[in-house]
Amino acid sequence: MALRLGPRDPHCPDLGSRPRPFQNLLLLLWVLLACDLGATAQGPGQWTPWGSWSRCSSSCGPGVSVRSRRCVRLPGEEPCWGDSHEYRLCPLPDCPPGAVPFRDLQCALYNGHPVLGTQATYQWVPFHGAPNLCDLNCLAEGHAFYxxxxxxxxGTPCSPGAQGVCVAGRCLSAGCDGVLGSGAQEDHCGRCxxxxxxxxxxxxxxxxAGAFAGYWNVTVIPAGARHIRVVQRSRNLLALLGGDGRYVLNGDAAASAxxxxxxxxxxxxxxxEGQAETLRAVGPTTHDLLLQVLLREPNPGxxxxxWLPREHYGPFQAQAQALGWPLRQPQPREVEPRPAEPPAVQVAIPAQVPTLAPDHCPPCPDTRGRAHRLLHYCGSDFVFQARVLGRHRQAQDTRYEVLILLIYKNRSPLRTREYVWAQGHCPCPSLAPHREYLLAVRRLVSPDGTQDRLLLPSAGYARPWSPAEDSRARLAARRCPV
Known part of the structure; x- marks a missing residue:
């Protein structure tokens, strides 16, 4: 029995012209769907694996190597998404003192050669006042033109002293991964x-701090700390002790410059500046530092x-408690009213966590969508997976007690159990007890410091947790600015 495919499409392979003992079943299906049925392939093609990196464009100083890949696509498929070439900086030593800069060498190649349609020749040096930094703009020595x-x-530097280099006519800077134009940056943890x-x-x-003058311990800044910032505004002085016990700053009751x-x-x-005093360091620190304050007047704060690596957090917490203060302000845990004792004639019912009475709350508006997820993920202080343990009314708000299972994003430490607050008795979104959610919440601290809450905003982001929701959260994390 012969298989007739109708008029042959010039883009489709002629199976009859290449007899084989066993035809690939997938290829046959593709022929039937893409050619005979008139369908077109959907989506982009596929990239081949990256090739190896080329030799560096220079022997010292800034240099560039390149690698490439090829797009393989079937008839009707779109071109591959992404770049076919990738460039990175070469790890080369600095050029020796007195070496001729790379741009100067390129201009000097035209010395003594007529280039402007006449027999006149010139000596050329780089000109850096032209608009395009990656053009070889050369000034004729002794003349007023370039x-x-x-x-x-x-691999040519865009301008003297700049970090960017020219690649294919564009001025690009390397990300933390060494790839030019990638835009990759280190996060606060130092991870690219x-x-x-x-x-x-x-x-x-x-x-x-007490009332008498002298040095008071403030905190230990552990080894591995990054993006350190300390601020105080008074006549007092910040002091810092190194790992050897010697003062690095403002020791012996004397002010350092x-x-x-x-x-x-x-x-x-x-x-x-005046009474404003600031310490800043990028880090990471290689050993512990002790921060103190030298009191000359009552301490205003x-x-x-x-930022501290997770594995250093436990030892730091022990050191912090040894100094006599909790790491985070405790949230008030109100005593819940005890249920009334049942009459003797009734069967005793085990005590349960009190929850909200079933109110007739209107349905919440639909807030699904990628834009909504990105808005709340990127603008929140915390994103985590949590199981709701209980739900209670507190004044005019709703308070959820949650067990945190997995943290995606946090701007300050979280305990295993936390309270998450929502506004009103019919909050939107609403969380059901004993279910797991992916939550994006904000930290709200009152001006006097007496309240420190995790707030689920109205129309905020709260989705029942699932593997698909986990994937969406990790994708959103990569699209937020650092």
Whole structure:
């Protein structure tokens, strides 16, 4: 029995012209669907694996290597999404002192050669005032004009002292992954392209100081801390002790000069303007530092914050408790009213967690969609998977007690059990007890510091947790600015 496919499409393979003992079943199906039935293939093609990196464009200083891949697509498929070439900086040593810069060498190639349609020749040097930084713009020495000889070679610095280099006529800067134009940045944890999920944000205001003058311990800044910031506004002085017990800053009751200090493997910027005093360091620190305050007047508060690797958090918490203060302000846990004792004639019912009475609340508006998810994920302070343990009315708000199972994003430490607050007795979104959700919440601290709440905004993001929701959350994390 012969298989007739009708008029042959020039883009479809002629199976009859290449007899084989066993035809590929998938290819036959593709022929039937794409050619005989008149359908077209959907979606983009597929990239081949990346090739190996080429040799560097330079032997010293800035240099570029390239690798490429090829798009394989069937007839009717769209072109592949993405770039066919990828460039990265070469790990090369600096050029020796006195070496001729790369752009100067390229201009010098045209010395003594007529290039402007006449027999006149010139000596050429780089000209940096032209609009396109990646054109080979050269100035004729002794004359008031310059000429563009096309693009500079890949790997040429865009301008003297700049970080960017020219690739294919574009000025690109390398991301933290070394790939030019990738835009990859380190997160607060120091991970390239990370989502701040491998470290915790520590933040507090130290007010627990006595009335007498002298040095008071504020906090230990552990090894591995990043993005350290300390601020106080008074006549008092911040002081810092290194791992050897010696003062790095403002020791011996004397004020140190503002400036940059090398300490614990990082640079510390110390500023003092009037009564405003600030310490900043990028980190990471190589050993513990002890932050103190030298009291000259009552302490109005020392604000400090830093990011700490998760594995360092436990030891730091023990050190913090040894200093006599909790890491995070405790949230008030009100005593719930005990249920009335049942009459003797009734059967005793086991006590249960009190919940809201079943109110006739109107349905919540539909807030699904990728735009809504990105808005709340990127703008929230915390994103986590949690199981709702209980739900209670508190004044005019609703309070959920949750068990945190998985953290996607956090700007300060979280306990295993937390309270999440929502406005009103019929909040939207509404959470059902004993179910698991993916929540995006914000931290709300009252001006006087007496309330520290996790708030689920009205029309916020709360979705029943599922593997699909987990994938959506991780995708949203990669699209948020760091």
């Amino acid at each position: 000429h563009s000889f096309g693009r500079v070679l890949d 392209g990370g989502a701040n999920d491998s470290c915790l944000f520590v933040q507090r205001v130290f007010r627990d 503002p400036g940059t200090y090398e300490v614990a493997g990082t640079r510390l910027l110390y500023t003092r 020392v604000h400090f914050e830093f």
